[in-house]
Amino acid sequence: xxxxxxxxSGVYDPYMIKNAVETRVETPYGMIIPLTGWVGGxxxxxxxxxxxxxxxxxxxxxxxxNIWGLRALGVERIIATAAVGSLNEKMSPGDLVVIxxxxxxxxxxxHTFFEGDRAAGVVHVDCTExxxxxVRKTLVTVAGELNISCHEQGVYVCTxxxxxxxxxxxxxxxxxxxxxxxxxxxPEAVLAxxxxxxxxxxxxxxxxxxGMAGEPLTHEEVLAVMAENTGTIQKLLAxxxxxxxENRRCFCRRAGQSFDKIFGTEIAGG
Numbered sequence: 001x002x003x004x005x006x007x008x009s010g011v012y013d014p015y016m017i018k019n020a021v022e023t024r025v026e027t028p029y030g031m032i033i034p035l036t037g038w039v040g041g042x043x044x045x046x047x048x049x050x051x052x053x054x055x056x057x058x059x060x061x062x063x064x065x066n067i068w069g070l071r072a073l074g075v076e077r078i079i080a081t082a083a084v085g086s087l088n089e090k091m092s093p094g095d096l097v098v099i100x101x102x103x104x105x106x107x108x109x110x111h112t113f114f115e116g117d118r119a120a121g122v123v124h125v126d127c128t129e130x131x132x133x134x135v136r137k138t139l140v141t142v143a144g145e146l147n148i149s150c151h152e153q154g155v156y157v158c159t160x161x162x163x164x165x166x167x168x169x170x171x172x173x174x175x176x177x178x179x180x181x182x183x184x185x186x187p188e189a190v191l192a193x194x195x196x197x198x199x200x201x202x203x204x205x206x207x208x209x210x211g212m213a214g215e216p217l218t219h220e221e222v223l224a225v226m227a228e229n230t231g232t233i234q235k236l237l238a239x240x241x242x243x244x245x246e247n248r249r250c251f252c253r254r255a256g257q258s259f260d261k262i263f264g265t266e267i268a269g270g
Contacts (some may be wrong), residue, residue, distance in 0.1 A: 003039075004044070004077065005079040008240035015238065022037065023045075025063045026066065030062050063191055067197070070197070080188060082204070083222050083223075089213070098201075100155070101138065103177075107161065123194075126251075127190065132200050146239065150236075155177050156185045158183065162183065165181060196252060206226060207225065
């Protein structure tokens with residue numbers, strides 16, 4: 001079983017991966033160029049979500065190519081990282097949050113592999129638990145062992161970006177039950193579910209959201225906080241990757257049966 005990491009803002013240098021080799025993968029949606037290597041005897045594929053040097057804004061990331069390409073490489077389980085703003089006063093800058101639900105406020109993204117143009121027809125994927133419970137549990141357990149400040153649950157609100165949100169929007173998201181706000185969590189989680197892959201996401205709180213921080217937000221400040229805490233999140237990733245069970249007992253694989261039926265031949269040749 002191959003494991004995957006999708007690195008968000010600030011997580012570009014996976015120092016824990018040994019013998020890393022750049023790999024080019026062609027997909028029906030375009031090419032991805034991840035790194036493959038080893039962590040503690042486990043084969044790992046690392047993909048920087050925003051491309052080399054943070055060159056892609058959130059709304060232009062090729063989410064379909066990223067997930068298809070990881071699946072084609074044999075990745076079964078993905079841990080994604082993301083810089084997030086906090087809507088919850090209990091989730092402070094520097095904290096980690098193992099996300100358990102999302103609310104989608106994106107507008108113009110292609111967000112499914114199931115476009116209704118295949119013989120199998122329309123497919124509706126269950127998202128009652130959009131993040132893999134087994135991988136989430138492992139992350140929380142490891143964070144506790146490492147004495148990392150980590151929240152076991154959090155509702156992630158995904159906005160279109162690349163602008164930051166207004167205070168009025170943040171107030172609305174809070175009323176809807178949101179804990180965190182970011183720009184990349186959707187459609188990544190849903191595409192992974194469609195492909196039958198286990199997917200979990202760790203949010204690194206970099207700031208309180210607009211209207212809560214008391215001052216304007218800048219991307220440079222987000223990256224600065226991420227840089228200060230990159231070592232923490234990479235320790236969490238390294239130990240979690242080594243700990244993840246070889247056997248998948250969750251629902252995630254079964255959720256991908258339609259994907260296998262429709263795209264099995266194509267993905268095998270990917």
